Amino acid sequence: MDVRQLRYFATVVDTGSLSKAAVRLSISQPSLSQQIVGMEDDLGVPLLLRSSSGVRPTEPGMALYRHARTILKQFEQMRGDVLRGEHSESGQVAVGLPTSIAAVIAVPLFNRLQIAYPNIQLQLFESMSGYLIELLANGRLDMAVLFRETETRGLTVSPLFNExxxxxxxxxxxxxxxxxxxxxxxxxxxxxxxxxxxxxxxxxxxxxxxxxxxxxxxxxxxxxxxxxxxxxxxxxxxxxxxxxxxxxxxxxxxxxxxxxxxxRMVSLCVPNAVPQNAASRAVQNTIQAIVREEALQWDTVMQV
Structure with missing residues (x-):
C-alpha cells in the first residue's frame, strides 16, 4: 500500500462515490475500483459498503481513512517543508470554528493573515462542534476552536476564554x-x-x-x-x-x-499526531492575539 492508494481511498470516502472520486482524481472509475479492491485484498477486510446511492466506509475502512488522512497530511507537510523550508510561514492551514466563534474571529483572522502572512492559504471550516471534532479526528483540520477544557487523547488543548x-x-x-x-x-x-x-x-x-x-x-x-x-x-x-x-x-x-x-470554556485544540510547522504556529498565535484583543466580546478571557 502506498501514498497514492491512500489518497485514492480518502477521496472515495470524502465524495461518497467512486464515480465522483474518479473525476476528482482524473482516473477512470474501473481503475479506481481495481485499486480499492486491491487494498481490500491486501488488508483482508472489506473497506467500503457499496449501494445504489454510493459508498461509505466499513468500520475497518473508517480506521484506515483516519490513518490515511494523518499520513497524507504528514506527506504534504514534508513536501512543503522541503520545498519552502521548515521555518517558512507558507502553505495551507485548515482551521475549524464553531459558528458562534466564527462570527467574531473569522474575518479578523483572515484579514491579519493576509497582511502578516500572505503566503499562508487559510482554509476555514465553520460548523457545529461535533462535526469539527470529527474533522479533527479524520485529519482534515490542523486545529479547531472547541468548547472544552480538559485534555483529550490525541489533542493539545489550550484554553482561550470563558464564554x-x-x-x-x-x-x-x-x-x-x-x-x-x-x-x-x-x-x-x-x-x-x-x-x-x-x-x-x-x-x-x-x-x-x-x-x-x-x-x-x-x-x-x-x-x-x-x-x-x-x-x-x-x-x-x-x-x-x-x-x-x-x-x-x-x-x-x-x-x-x-x-x-x-x-463554557473555549479552547484551541491541535492534533498532536502531526508536528506543527511554521505556518500552523503562525495561525495559532494569530488566533490567540485576536482573543486577547477582543476580550470585551466575551466578558471573561483566559490567559493565552
Missing part, C-alpha cells in the same frame, strides 16, 4: 432594558436549542436540573442561523453566546444569564 451564555430574544422575560436576566426567570420559557447530543444542550440541561428549573424546549434545531431567526421574532427564545447578539447588525436582544451564570 458567558445569554438569553436571546423573548423581551417579555424580565427587564428588556437590563443587560442580564436571572436564570430563574427562564424556567418554563419556550426555547429552541441544539439537539440532545450537542455539548451546549447538555450544559443547559445539567444547569436547569441542578437549579430545579423547568427546561421547556419546543424544538431541537442544529442550525445557529435558524435558532437566531426564531429568537429574533421574540416569542420563543434561545440560550446562545452573548457575542452573537453584540455583533453589528445582529438585531436581536441578548442578555447575560446570571444567578447562576452559564459559561
Amino acid at each position: 458567558h451564555l445569554s438569553l436571546c430574544g423573548v423581551p417579555w422575560v424580565g427587564d428588556a432594558d437590563s443587560s442580564s436576566v436571572p436564570l430563574s426567570l427562564v424556567s418554563g420559557v419556550p426555547l429552541v436549542l441544539p439537539g440532545k447530543a450537542n455539548g451546549l444542550r447538555l450544559l443547559i440541561e445539567r444547569t436547569f436540573a441542578r437549579e430545579g428549573l423547568e427546561l421547556n424546549v419546543v424544538a431541537d434545531i442544529d442550525s445557529l442561523p435558524t435558532m437566531l431567526t426564531i429568537a429574533r421574532e421574540g416569542q420563543v427564545g434561545s440560550i446562545l453566546s452573548g457575542a452573537l447578539a453584540r455583533q453589528p447588525g445582529a438585531a436581536i436582544l441578548g442578555r447575560r444569564l446570571v444567578e447562576p451564570s452559564l459559561q
Whole structure:
C-alpha cells in the first residue's frame, strides 16, 4: 500500500462515490475500483459498503481513512517543508470554528493573515462542534476552536476564554432594558436549542436540573442561523453566546444569564499526531492575539 492508494481511498470516502472520486482524481472509475479492491485484498477486510446511492466506509475502512488522512497530511507537510523550508510561514492551514466563534474571529483572522502572512492559504471550516471534532479526528483540520477544557487523547488543548451564555430574544422575560436576566426567570420559557447530543444542550440541561428549573424546549434545531431567526421574532427564545447578539447588525436582544451564570470554556485544540510547522504556529498565535484583543466580546478571557 502506498501514498497514492491512500489518497485514492480518502477521496472515495470524502465524495461518497467512486464515480465522483474518479473525476476528482482524473482516473477512470474501473481503475479506481481495481485499486480499492486491491487494498481490500491486501488488508483482508472489506473497506467500503457499496449501494445504489454510493459508498461509505466499513468500520475497518473508517480506521484506515483516519490513518490515511494523518499520513497524507504528514506527506504534504514534508513536501512543503522541503520545498519552502521548515521555518517558512507558507502553505495551507485548515482551521475549524464553531459558528458562534466564527462570527467574531473569522474575518479578523483572515484579514491579519493576509497582511502578516500572505503566503499562508487559510482554509476555514465553520460548523457545529461535533462535526469539527470529527474533522479533527479524520485529519482534515490542523486545529479547531472547541468548547472544552480538559485534555483529550490525541489533542493539545489550550484554553482561550470563558464564554458567558445569554438569553436571546423573548423581551417579555424580565427587564428588556437590563443587560442580564436571572436564570430563574427562564424556567418554563419556550426555547429552541441544539439537539440532545450537542455539548451546549447538555450544559443547559445539567444547569436547569441542578437549579430545579423547568427546561421547556419546543424544538431541537442544529442550525445557529435558524435558532437566531426564531429568537429574533421574540416569542420563543434561545440560550446562545452573548457575542452573537453584540455583533453589528445582529438585531436581536441578548442578555447575560446570571444567578447562576452559564459559561463554557473555549479552547484551541491541535492534533498532536502531526508536528506543527511554521505556518500552523503562525495561525495559532494569530488566533490567540485576536482573543486577547477582543476580550470585551466575551466578558471573561483566559490567559493565552
